[in-house]
Amino acid sequence: MKNLQIGFRIFMVIVLFLWQVKTFSQNVDSACKVQMSLLQTNDQTDNNTIEELVTNIEDLTHHPIDLNNALFSDIEKLTMLSDFQIASLWQYLEKHRPVLSIYELRVVMGFDSKDMEAIKNFVTCRAIVKPQKILVRNRVTVLEQYGETMIDDSVISNPKYQGKPTKTLTKVQSDIGEHLHLSAIADKDPYEHFGKQGFDYYSANICIEKKYFIKKMILGDFSMHFGQGLVAWNGYTFSNLTDIRKRGKGLMAYNGVDEDQFYRGLGVTLGNKHCDLSIIASSHFIDGTIDSATNTITSLQKTGYHRTASELANKHSLRMSSLGGDITYRFPLGNIGLTHISHFFDKAILPIHKAYNLYSFSGKQMSATGINFFLNLNSADLFGEAAVNEKFRTAILLGGEFQFTGFLQFSILFRNYHPGYYSFMNSGFSAVSKTTNERGLYWSLRSSIDTTSSIMATVDLYEHPWFQYGLYEASAGSSVSIIYERNIPNNGKILLQYKHYNKPINDTTSGSHVKAVSQFRENRMKVALYSQISEQWRFVTQGVCAFVDLKTSPSVYFSQDIDYYLNSHFFIGLRYSVFDATYGSQITVYEPDVRVGTNASFFGDGDKYYIKANYRFLKRFLLSAKYACLNKCDQKIYTSKNECSVLLNCEF
Numbered sequence: 001m002k003n004l005q006i007g008f009r010i011f012m013v014i015v016l017f018l019w020q021v022k023t024f025s026q027n028v029d030s031a032c033k034v035q036m037s038l039l040q041t042n043d044q045t046d047n048n049t050i051e052e053l054v055t056n057i058e059d060l061t062h063h064p065i066d067l068n069n070a071l072f073s074d075i076e077k078l079t080m081l082s083d084f085q086i087a088s089l090w091q092y093l094e095k096h097r098p099v100l101s102i103y104e105l106r107v108v109m110g111f112d113s114k115d116m117e118a119i120k121n122f123v124t125c126r127a128i129v130k131p132q133k134i135l136v137r138n139r140v141t142v143l144e145q146y147g148e149t150m151i152d153d154s155v156i157s158n159p160k161y162q163g164k165p166t167k168t169l170t171k172v173q174s175d176i177g178e179h180l181h182l183s184a185i186a187d188k189d190p191y192e193h194f195g196k197q198g199f200d201y202y203s204a205n206i207c208i209e210k211k212y213f214i215k216k217m218i219l220g221d222f223s224m225h226f227g228q229g230l231v232a233w234n235g236y237t238f239s240n241l242t243d244i245r246k247r248g249k250g251l252m253a254y255n256g257v258d259e260d261q262f263y264r265g266l267g268v269t270l271g272n273k274h275c276d277l278s279i280i281a282s283s284h285f286i287d288g289t290i291d292s293a294t295n296t297i298t299s300l301q302k303t304g305y306h307r308t309a310s311e312l313a314n315k316h317s318l319r320m321s322s323l324g325g326d327i328t329y330r331f332p333l334g335n336i337g338l339t340h341i342s343h344f345f346d347k348a349i350l351p352i353h354k355a356y357n358l359y360s361f362s363g364k365q366m367s368a369t370g371i372n373f374f375l376n377l378n379s380a381d382l383f384g385e386a387a388v389n390e391k392f393r394t395a396i397l398l399g400g401e402f403q404f405t406g407f408l409q410f411s412i413l414f415r416n417y418h419p420g421y422y423s424f425m426n427s428g429f430s431a432v433s434k435t436t437n438e439r440g441l442y443w444s445l446r447s448s449i450d451t452t453s454s455i456m457a458t459v460d461l462y463e464h465p466w467f468q469y470g471l472y473e474a475s476a477g478s479s480v481s482i483i484y485e486r487n488i489p490n491n492g493k494i495l496l497q498y499k500h501y502n503k504p505i506n507d508t509t510s511g512s513h514v515k516a517v518s519q520f521r522e523n524r525m526k527v528a529l530y531s532q533i534s535e536q537w538r539f540v541t542q543g544v545c546a547f548v549d550l551k552t553s554p555s556v557y558f559s560q561d562i563d564y565y566l567n568s569h570f571f572i573g574l575r576y577s578v579f580d581a582t583y584g585s586q587i588t589v590y591e592p593d594v595r596v597g598t599n600a601s602f603f604g605d606g607d608k609y610y611i612k613a614n615y616r617f618l619k620r621f622l623l624s625a626k627y628a629c630l631n632k633c634d635q636k637i638y639t640s641k642n643e644c645s646v647l648l649n650c651e652f
Helices: 002-020 030-039 047-063 081-094 102-107 113-119 309-314
Strands: 136-151 167-176 180-188 201-211 214-225 250-253 263-271 275-286 287-289 296-300 318-331 333-350 363-377 380-389 394-405 408-415 438-448 452-464 474-488 490-507 518-531 537-547 555-565 570-582 588-589 598-602 604-617 621-634 637-651
Touching: 081 102, 081 380, 081 394, 102 113, 102 214, 102 394, 214 275, 250 275, 287 309, 408 555, 474 518, 537 588, 555 588, 570 598, 598 604
Parallel strands: 296 333
Antiparallel strands: 136 167, 136 637, 167 180, 180 201, 201 214, 214 250, 214 263, 263 275, 275 318, 287 296, 318 333, 333 363, 363 380, 380 394, 394 408, 408 438, 438 452, 452 474, 474 490, 490 518, 518 537, 537 555, 555 570, 570 604, 588 598, 604 621, 621 637
């Protein structure tokens, strides 16, 4: 009976898929483009990265780039474009401004219709005059999200959580004139308790931009994005698979809800056309596991959750103070920069005595210094960064992007991070999201088959010279992916993706007393189809399959989205999905939410559906609501989880 139900669900999804293949139409909006790009990201993309990515898109929506008055640093904010497209666009603007219409950009080398569609809502073409001043613009976001799990078979839920399963967030952003920006956030995660201080997490900042000799000054919470991320890069790290060079934005006001990965204090960037000098001073508390006997920190906690007695005991147990800065010099062919950061802790960090912690940081002070460069040589971009910490352990990253023809692009990146290199709040290119204990070579090749199709292949070979957490010895791995994209007439799109992972895991099957590492090989296939059959109806179909070999049962996931736009004021969307996945091969997919969306993981056997609606009223208010229900059977225990979310956005 169970197999019959699963078969029927899959059949219904396939019927919808085949029906929509024949009914493509037009008008793909920017929100769908963002969603489709997220469907193609690595399965390991974390939710904070997704949040900052969408926040960046929202900022571009509210502050579109004026092509006729933009600086090169403004054009770099269009992260959906590659480095070659940004350089080509800038060269065109320098020669042909004023631009009368964004559709002129079709003649820019490297641009096609899908690139125009991707940026059309984020740029404008005003006359070259001083823009009209906006006195005050405010955006207020209020989110209330409630989720509750009900378990049958007399299983009693653990009463260890201190608060109710409600997530509450309030976010206020205000633009005063052209140069002053204010932001404040108050957030409580599910199961956290409203205590005497109210919300569990508060964040605020004041940002002044492009005023006199000050390029940017931030008082409050901020982020640092410099070089290639080996020294100072916290928060947003999204990039597409071929555009592997990080384009650092320097100092940025922090608007996220990650409760540890930010700086709190003062950051200033001064400079002119050729040189920027940034200086920061920061001090705030972070979470760490404290050893009460020695009053030392054994590990840092980065989840931001304060739901249980143990998590509350670790809350704000360590003060981190930071001093640092960056100086960047720009010249016609590129730029070169020098970055330094020092962190000071009020308690000593002493990791537990394990083999994988042999090279980990210990003490009360750490520092790192790096030099980075970027060179644009017509059809080739070269970049890199070399860094060293206070123990003279090094990290090196070198890469290049080559545009052989208008339809063929090749990228390559080499990194070598010593096991003893560390720097808190950094993010260099890595297979395991840690800028330490890794050597690797990554390359990708992208080719446009014709004006509607492209294919991309990527290979990443890496090794860990020393033990990783959870692995008994030095290890190595690899990943290979092939992605095919086709734009179907009238702005439909289909994506086919294959990935092969060769991951090191502990060998638990040999029965030997000698612990060893073996290789776990997994194949993943994904199909995503977007279509819009009219002004009102839009469909997205996804299918994911993960399997070790053809002899074992695969993990599968199918979903169907149906979106209906009544008019410019009302939208309603529905997704139904069915899955059957083992825990070791769980399926991770992007799921839209009332705010920014999340990477949802599925394992076990079950289904999930949600319904989401948006209603815009009085021109300045947007009300969003979502109801989701997850049903699954895991280890013969049936669970049903219901979740409700309500979001109110106000602009005035």
